[in-house]
Amino acid sequence: MTHDIGFIGLGNMGGPMAANLVRAGHRVTGYDLVPEALRQAEEVGVRPARSAAEAVRGADVVISMLPAGRHVLAAYAELLPAAGPGTLFVDCSTIDVADARAAHELAVTAGHRAVDAPVSGGVVGATAASLTFMVGAEKEHFESARPVLEEMGRKVVHCGAPGAGQAAKICNNMILGISMIAVSEAFVLGESLGLSHQALFDVASTASGQCWALTSNCPVPGPVPASPANRGYPAGFAAALMAKDLGLAAGAAEAAGLPTELGRRAAQLYADFAAAEGAGLDFSAIITTLREGGK
């Protein structure tokens, strides 16, 4: 089934996602505040709109990929009145759960359908159409969104009611962010004890220390040839984005009165690293800061 899709936000992620929708045969009209992003999207077959409202006029599906909750809420204020009745709004941005629920509520009140569908997989996954989508939606709206999401990704998971997609993403990334620091602390401690990186990897990767951070994105060069550590830590998953996601998790925990102590401390460590020098590096480069003080 071919859709008329309005696509809002054609940056590093949204650009290649929109290109994959064009490739799948959909009619995609796009908008971005940055003229260069709009021009690049046009090159791959996206029809450029002069405003966000123009991009959604006549669309039956609207997809947004924006930096933060305030951008999504501002965009929805403009888009919801401009879209035809019953349009399916799919927000792929990673934003606060409360903002995601507010956006859903606004859309429903305006007579539309809405799902939150944040992604994992980064620019590489967006380009290769191998993203994972974590979807918060009523069951029938999930089923409506699924075929379109499958054109941009490899895995589409229904996580629960509206907001649950955002919740799953920040909870997963909190585990990831903490476990990367755990793995890094272990390598650094091992170094001080004369334990080689390879020996620790050989033990932990097949024992109870096994985790994705170790076995797929190993923060030291050597044991996992594909990991960014072997090439000076190109992102991958940038430390600035990990800091953002852990910040969202910390904010949600704060609102719920939960300590999530390690999650909050990890948020601070990535934020400090991103502010100092690491913003554009892979988040596994956090290990380079953990040797400080060692003797």
Next chain:
Amino acid sequence: MTHDIGFIGLGNMGGPMAANLVRAGHRVTGYDLVPEALRQAEEVGVRPARSAAEAVRGADVVISMLPAGRHVLAAYAELLPAAGPGTLFVDCSTIDVADARAAHELAVTAGHRAVDAPVSGGVVGATAASLTFMVGAEKEHFESARPVLEEMGRKVVHCGAPGAGQAAKICNNMILGISMIAVSEAFVLGESLGLSHQALFDVASTASGQCWALTSNCPVPGPVPASPANRGYPAGFAAALMAKDLGLAAGAAEAAGLPTELGRRAAQLYADFAAAEGAGLDFSAIITTLREGGK
């Protein structure tokens, strides 16, 4: 090849390990300060000695399984002069790396060979002879110890020079201890956001949040039927032992001037939990303390 083995420390771990050596056809003479432990070992074919020194007389291999470094050093002071020249000392206790190196040095100075070979796998692994041994030793001494260790375990890994076995164990367990708290914080945060345990498990177990703590020892009931959470958290790996191992890691980091912030905070959380109520529970029961403050 059949050995005359002296076995020092016949408790929850040492008892079944010694029994497996008897079953493999070795002559095992054992000693424990606790008469009941000695009596139980006798029932499975261990010859009881009246002192540690008597247990090692005539042995070509001496295995120790004791609670802490001070016990190992005290035992070695008594055992090294009593053993025949060139005896192979295998310490399976989990102790400080510095103590392990000191014990090795004492043994070598007394004309013996020595390896450190701490285990993972717990009482279940000790009974089923499915332990993993992490061995610090010169290569030839590792090869001498390997056949005996293989009678008690499924996997025997050479981690490096003397002390490296202990280093690998505490580094692995530091990753494990931290990642269990990470997983627990994520489940608790997910609860507050209306995300079901199963939905978070389904996302994270196949994504970048995947880790042994989640997929093999899941701290909430449901997703992993074999995990202790489904049966009121019987240990498994007791919180008190996790607190001990993370304490060793924190001590080693302190000595090296390394922050290992998350490792130290995790050590404190497990120590507090063990002191309060959790000592004998599986370490995954730490999740029950992480909901405090939630609203």
